[in-house]
Amino acid sequence: MSTKxxxxxxxxxxxxxxxxxxxxxxxxxxxxxxxxxxITTPIAQIDLAGVDAIDTVGAWICCRLSRDTGAAxxxxxxxxxxxxxxxxxxxxxxxxxxxxLLPVWLRVxxxxxxxxxxxxxxxxxxxxxxxxxxxxxxxxxxHPSRIRGKALTxxxxxxxxxxLGIIGLMSFLVGIVIAQQGAVELQQFGAEVYTIxxxxxxxxxELGILMTAIMVAGRSGSAFAAxxxxxxxxxxVDAMRTIGVAPMEALVLPRVVATVVMMPLLGVYSAVMGIIxxxxxxxxxxxxxxxxFLTRIRLVVPTYDVWxxxxxxxxxxxxxxxxxxxxxxQVKANAEEVGxxxxxxxVFAIFTVIVLDAFFAVFFTEVGWG
Amino acid sequence: xxxxxxxxxxxxxxxxxASPDDCLIRVRGLRNEFxxxxxxxxxxxxxxxxxxxxxxxxSGTGKSVLMxxxxxxxxxDAGTIEVLGQSITAVRDDADIAIRSHWGVxxxxxxxxxxxTVAENVEVPLREFYPEISEExxxxxxxxxxxxxxxxxxxxxxxxxxLSGGMRKRAGLARALALDPELLFLDEPTAGLDPIGAAAFDxxxxxxxxxxxxxxxxxxxxxDTLHEICDRVAVLADRQVIAVGTIPELLALDHPWxxxxxxxxxxxxxxxxxxxxxxxxx
Numbered sequence: 001m002s003t004k005x006x007x008x009x010x011x012x013x014x015x016x017x018x019x020x021x022x023x024x025x026x027x028x029x030x031x032x033x034x035x036x037x038x039i040t041t042p043i044a045q046i047d048l049a050g051v052d053a054i055d056t057v058g059a060w061i062c063c064r065l066s067r068d069t070g071a072a073x074x075x076x077x078x079x080x081x082x083x084x085x086x087x088x089x090x091x092x093x094x095x096x097x098x099x100x101l102l103p104v105w106l107r108v109x110x111x112x113x114x115x116x117x118x119x120x121x122x123x124x125x126x127x128x129x130x131x132x133x134x135x136x137x138x139x140x141x142x143h144p145s146r147i148r149g150k151a152l153t154x155x156x157x158x159x160x161x162x163x164l165g166i167i168g169l170m171s172f173l174v175g176i177v178i179a180q181q182g183a184v185e186l187q188q189f190g191a192e193v194y195t196i197x198x199x200x201x202x203x204x205x206e207l208g209i210l211m212t213a214i215m216v217a218g219r220s221g222s223a224f225a226a227x228x229x230x231x232x233x234x235x236x237v238d239a240m241r242t243i244g245v246a247p248m249e250a251l252v253l254p255r256v257v258a259t260v261v262m263m264p265l266l267g268v269y270s271a272v273m274g275i276i277x278x279x280x281x282x283x284x285x286x287x288x289x290x291x292x293f294l295t296r297i298r299l300v301v302p303t304y305d306v307w308x309x310x311x312x313x314x315x316x317x318x319x320x321x322x323x324x325x326x327x328x329x330q331v332k333a334n335a336e337e338v339g340x341x342x343x344x345x346x347v348f349a350i351f352t353v354i355v356l357d358a359f360f361a362v363f364f365t366e367v368g369w370g
Numbered sequence: 371x372x373x374x375x376x377x378x379x380x381x382x383x384x385x386x387x388a389s390p391d392d393c394l395i396r397v398r399g400l401r402n403e404f405x406x407x408x409x410x411x412x413x414x415x416x417x418x419x420x421x422x423x424x425x426x427x428x429s430g431t432g433k434s435v436l437m438x439x440x441x442x443x444x445x446x447d448a449g450t451i452e453v454l455g456q457s458i459t460a461v462r463d464d465a466d467i468a469i470r471s472h473w474g475v476x477x478x479x480x481x482x483x484x485x486x487t488v489a490e491n492v493e494v495p496l497r498e499f500y501p502e503i504s505e506e507x508x509x510x511x512x513x514x515x516x517x518x519x520x521x522x523x524x525x526x527x528x529x530x531x532x533l534s535g536g537m538r539k540r541a542g543l544a545r546a547l548a549l550d551p552e553l554l555f556l557d558e559p560t561a562g563l564d565p566i567g568a569a570a571f572d573x574x575x576x577x578x579x580x581x582x583x584x585x586x587x588x589x590x591x592x593x594d595t596l597h598e599i600c601d602r603v604a605v606l607a608d609r610q611v612i613a614v615g616t617i618p619e620l621l622a623l624d625h626p627w628x629x630x631x632x633x634x635x636x637x638x639x640x641x642x643x644x645x646x647x648x649x650x651x652x
């Protein structure tokens with residue numbers, strides 16, 4: 001093992017002589033450097049005779065001392081001299097630059113301002129993105145041969161078919177919970193039979209499509225953002241452009257169209273699974289036979305409840321897909337941005353879907369589909 | 371890399387097998403396979419202290435895989451690898467490879483951490499291995515390492531995405547040199563650089579190698595680099611290192627791939643350029 005580096009100060013004429021000893025290596029120098037910085041007396045000479053090993057960090061410390069104090073370096077070995085010379089050659093005399101953070105009372109308003117400006121310019125960019133997408137869709141309608149059927153069906157499989165398992169299970173369980181909780185409350189009025197109304201209307205109208213949208217945002221919206229973001233980082237999107245393939249047509253539209261088409265289908269599927277879950281619970285613990293439950297659904301749920309769900313589906317799908325694709329295409333700098341953009345896509349999609357759902361609820365009640 | 375080591379001149383390349391002390395990397399019977407595709411089979415290689423060894427071979431002959439095996443990123447299917455006398459292959463856990471602080475690696479694209487500035491990138495290995503170094507010294511080390519690689523001082527505050535490809539390579543080299551390693555692994559350092567930039571990078575590596583006494587393991591396709599700075603060249607073909615030696619030694623061999631590599635149109639041009647350059651200096 002190399003010896004611990006140390007120093008002694010010998011007073012002399014015109015200033016002290018700093019005698020360094022031991023191994024001046026990056027692995028051993030940490031503490032010595034702090035002590036060397038504390039020296040306040042003038043130094044005329046730096047004596048390296050006692051140094052038995054030195055690397056660039058050790059040489060740098062000698063260099064810095066000699067530069068700052070004007071001291072001469074003496075008794076340096078060949079290797080040490082070569083390192084010190086090399087460092088002298090490249091040293092530009094500037095201090096090492098570090099990022100200076102603003103003090104906290106300035107940083108908070110600055111960050112707030114940045115966020116507000118970011119929100120405004122973000123809104124403009126979203127509008128631009130939607131515009132580009134509409135133009136691309138128009139172009140495709142005029143040249144149907146350019147529609148990418150393969151990409152579209154592939155995305156439909158990813159967004160729709162592959163989600164059947166998890167959405168089915170989730171809806172089935174939620175159906176059970178609604179029926180169970182509803183029955184407990186309704187029993188107090190002797191009205192358990194209305195559990196059927198509760199499950200049927202709630203799943204078809206609200207929960208089926210809302211939970212599907214949330215699940216799709218988590219499954220596919222995030223995937224869109226991460227995929228497109230990574231493709232941006234690896235310059236795949238630029239490569240596409242140069243080949244003459246419009247990323248809007250090849251990447252964004254298939255994803256958006258697939259989600260818009262699959263969302264209402266998944267919503268209806270989710271509602272059906274929820275009703276089956278309710279009927280299952282009815283059979284097991286409420287004494288309502290399974291098929292009676294299903295037949296009653298037809299009588300107590302108005303047809304417009306199905307329409308409400310079907311109308312909301314494509315809108316939610318559009319929001320989820322747009323958020324994912326837009327955020328993905330905005331990635332520019334680094335890997336961290338892929339993460340933050342993906343989070344932003346999912347949070348924005350879920351939040352907007354819930355807000356819109358509230359608007360839809362008020363709207364449909366007002367138009368008499370209550 | 372210490373002064374005492376620098377003072378001993380690098381071992382002269384000889385035909386005799388290097389003594390165990392001079393051998394920084396020793397690969398024996400290495401076998402790497404991906405599924406049914408065998409990349410290396412019974413591969414042997416010695417890298418001597420203080421030399422720049424160039425590794426060449428056609429695409430897909432496993433140059434990068436060999437490097438990844440040596441630095442412990444790829445666990446070989448058979449064979450042993452020793453670096454600085456320590457076995458890499460016997461260790462299964464990444465964290466146990468203590469000799470990591472003795473080498474620096476420059477990956478093909480630089481592989482800088484994209485969320486950190488250049489200075490922070492250089493500081494990462496220092497913070498990891500030597501937490502007692504003060505913030506001021508860390509900043510100074512990052513600053514002079516960046517200057518050593520030929521980047522301007524203000525590049526330290528830039529993010530990798532703000533740098534050009536060549537600057538990214540230099541920044542990657544600065545990070546590779548952060549711990550003052552004895553061994554430097556470079557994966558195609560001059561690929562993608564303009565000829566002037568590539569020549570400057572060659573000289574930079576040669577200069578650093580001479581000043582710091584490094585041993586350099588260099589993967590390259592750049593014939594000029596091979597002529598200019600490599601002490602020896604190892605040729606990868608047929609899943610093995612088929613020859614190691616200086617370029618004249620390799621040219622004396624009668625292997626079709628080596629002949630085509632060094633005597634093809636590009637090889638001849640590089641040889642001629644090298645001869646002209648050495649005449650001018652003579």
